[in-house]
Amino acid sequence: MQYSKEFLRKLYKDLLDARLFEQKMVDIYALGKIPGHIHSGVGDEACFVGTLATRKEGDYIKPTHRLTGAARLAGMEWNDILAELLGKVGGNALGMGGVLHIVDLDKGLLGFSGTLACDAGIANGAALKIQNTEPPVDNIVYLFFGDGTSSRGPIHEAMNMAAVWKLPVLFICDNNQFAISTPASYGVSVPNVSVRAAAYGMPGVTADGSDVLDVYEKARSLVEGIRAGNGPALLECKNYRWRGHFEGDQCKYRDASVTEEWMKKDSVAKLEKILIDNDVMxxxxIDAQRQKVDGELEAAIALAEAMPEPTVEDLYRNLYV
Amino acid sequence: MHTTYLNAVGDALREEMRRDPNTVMFGEDIAEFGNIFGVTRGMLEEFGPKRIRNTPIAETSIIGTAIGAAETGLRPIAELMYADFALVCFSEIFHLVAKWRFMHGSKYRLPLVIRCAMGSSNGAGSEHSNCVESLFMHAPGLTIISPSTAYDAKGLLKSAIRSDNPVFFCEHKQLYQTKEDIPDEEYTLPIGVADIKREGSDCTIVAVGLMVRRALEAADILAKEGIHAEVFDPRTLVPFDKETLFNSVRKTHHCVIVEESNKTNGIGAEISAILMEELYDELDGPVARVAAPDVPIPYNIALEHYCVPDAARIAEAVRAQLAHD
Known part of the structure; x- marks a missing residue:
């Protein structure tokens, strides 16, 4: 086994945190506790967990709508996450931002735009800050986006500019093969988004998005090059979206038996088998860990539910400095 | 010093770049070329390629980069060559720049400036002649500045760069070569404070950007007829200095609003509505608007000049106002 037990336990903790949170969101959304819409990332976790396992202090992350739990991976507390998710005044944005904007700048989270891809350039801005830092640092920016977003212009503008300026950005496409109802086989002009890296003169690699260790290995190799000053790279994590685009989406546009086949490639189950087979856990x-996280989430939900709602005055608090 | 509006803008940029090493500038053709109007000439040589950067033609990425740089501790000055191109990245400005702090919380500050050259300029055509302030006035969270003189441009740009809020800064192309005396010593001007460019007692003319000069010409014409127009230059459209405007209208009881952009949903629509809602009793007649007709700015120069308000049209609108007395 090439990995330390400590590393694998941490990887599992992150993977399980993400899985149980994405699942819990679905459960409490059904109970009417979350306003608006949620986009559960159940099934998409390994892309984020494997990639961010290469992260170090001082790196930045630009997450996506499909892994709200990325906030947890960045280091946020459940209580803070739940407060914003439930639209409470105790949230990072006083409940004004909501599900797409659960962030903490101190944890390296740059923010996110619900107008997908419009935030692509933000990674370049943070990377510019890194590149201009004296004495030099080898930090990088992780920019996550989906296969649907890969079709938008700002992603292409950002990749081109990052390559032109040799910025330390890892572009990560969480290719779960669906842009709402439109399959990547229709909406993306190439079989793998990663081949587009060649168009910007950067390395591009496709990983198995259902295998957290495969994602980690491929991310690690790309991240090494970026930290060495070689400029940006593109990692694609290929997987399949387990649930609908939003809760309530019946997925009538696709064959449920295909979804079921993909769900057998469960990243959490795979890692659990490795942990048990190698006497790591x-x-x-594992059962105790699951119960522990579930208990933490339930406590955070109860705490957030008891929090006060924002007031009309709060509408204006963060509009201007 | 006797200087142009263009050089005043350039000097503001240079002074602030010298003052704060966290300032960076990027945009299309701003480095070796020194910006298509020459505003940033010499800055690459002075500040180096890390702080003065050319971008590809990539407006959405320019704005995204400004956001990411600003929230992580730099003070970016992003240039969009023409104000018209702000619509290429309208979403990035409207949804992201304006709302970023609101959506993400008080840890997120965007001390950034978006500079652009705007307005008609003798045959630039329908896509290179627009004034876009009114489009962005609909985006709470932005600060919008549109200076009409070299003095204002320099003082306000310096304040914009020092502001911790995102600023959309409009420089009028036809004003770039206008000259005036400005102080040799360093100065800044407060954001959100209007300026009475000419005092008068009979009618308030609200004008923005190039229209301020035309309003002053109109006031000269009217003075010969014994009509004393007051010219009110908001300088900052958001936040808007209502109090100074109200004090002016309390004195004159008449108001004509002049803008270069199309009349419908323009700056004048907003300001006249404010006056109706909050100062109705002080008005001796309906607020009048002088603006471009609702057509794109044409390429044909005679027709461009027909569309963009001039002193004669402004003077005529003031005379019509006073006929209500």
Whole structure:
């Protein structure tokens, strides 16, 4: 086994945090506790967890709508995450931002735009800050986007500019093969988004998005080059979206049996098998870990629910400095 | 010093770049070329390629880069060559720049400036002649500045760069070569404070950008007829200095609003509505608007000049106002 037990346990903790949170969102959304719409990332976790396992202090992250739990991976507390998710005044944006904007700048989270891809250039701005820092640092920016977003102009503008300026950005396409109802086989002109990297003169690699260790290995190799000053790179994590685009989406545009086949490639189950087979964790420890996270989430939900709502005055608090 | 509006803008940029090493500038053709109007000439040589950067033609990325740089501690000055191109990245400005702090919380500050050259300029055509302030006045969270003189441009741009709020800064192309005396010593001007460019007692003319000069010409014409127009230059459209305007209208009881852009949903629509809502009792007649007709600015120069308000049209509107007395 080439990985330390400590590394694998941490990887599992992150993967399980993400999985259980994305699942819990679905559960409490059904109970009417979350306003608006959610886009559960159940099934998409390995892309984020494997990639961010290469992260170090001082790096930045630009997440996507499909892994709200990325906030947890960045280091946010459940209580803070739940407060903003439930639209409460105790959230990072006083409940004004909501599900897409659960962030903390101190944890390296740059923010996110619900107008997908419009935020692509933001990674370049943070990378510019890194590049202009004296004495030099080898930090990088992780920019996540989906296969649907890969079709938008700002993504292409950002990749081109990052390559022109040799910026330390890892572009990560979470290719779950669906842009709402439109399959990537229709909406994306190439079989793998990663081949587009060649058009910008950067390396591009496709990983198995259902295998957190494959994602980690491929990310690690690209991140090494970026930290060495070689400029940006593109990592694609190929997977399949388990649930609808939003909760309530019946997915009538696709074959449920295909979804079921893909769901068998469960990243969490795969890692659990590795942990048990290599005596890293026992089934009992895994079960205990699941219960622990579930308990943490339930407590955070209860706490957030008891929080006050924002007031009309709060509407104006963060509009201007 | 006797200087042009263009050089005043350039000097503001240079002074602030010298003052704060966290300032960076990027945009299309701003480095070796020194910006298509020459505003940034010599800055690459002085500040180096890390702080003065050419971008590809990529407006959405220019604005995105400004956001990411600003929130992580730089003070970016992003240039969009023409104000018209701000519509290429309208979403990035409207949804992201304006709302970023609101959507993400108080840890997120965007001390950035978006500079652009705007307005008609003798045959630039329908896509290179627009004034776009009114489009962005609909985006709470932005600060919008549109200076009419070299003095205002320099003082306000310096304040914009020092502001912790995102600023959309409009420089009028036809004003670039106008000259005036400005102080040799360093100065800044407060954001959100209007300026009475000419005092008068009979009618308030609200004018923005190039229209301020034309309003002053109109006031000269009217003075010969014994009509004393007051010219009110908001300088900052957001936040808007209502109090100074109200004090002016309380004195004159008449108001004509002049803008270069199309009349419908323009700056004048907003300001006249404010006057109706908040100062109705002080008005001795309906607020009048002088603006471009609702057509794109044409390429044909005679017709361009027909569309953009001139002193004669402004003077005529003031005379018509006073006929209500």
């Amino acid at each position: 026992t089934q009992d420890e």
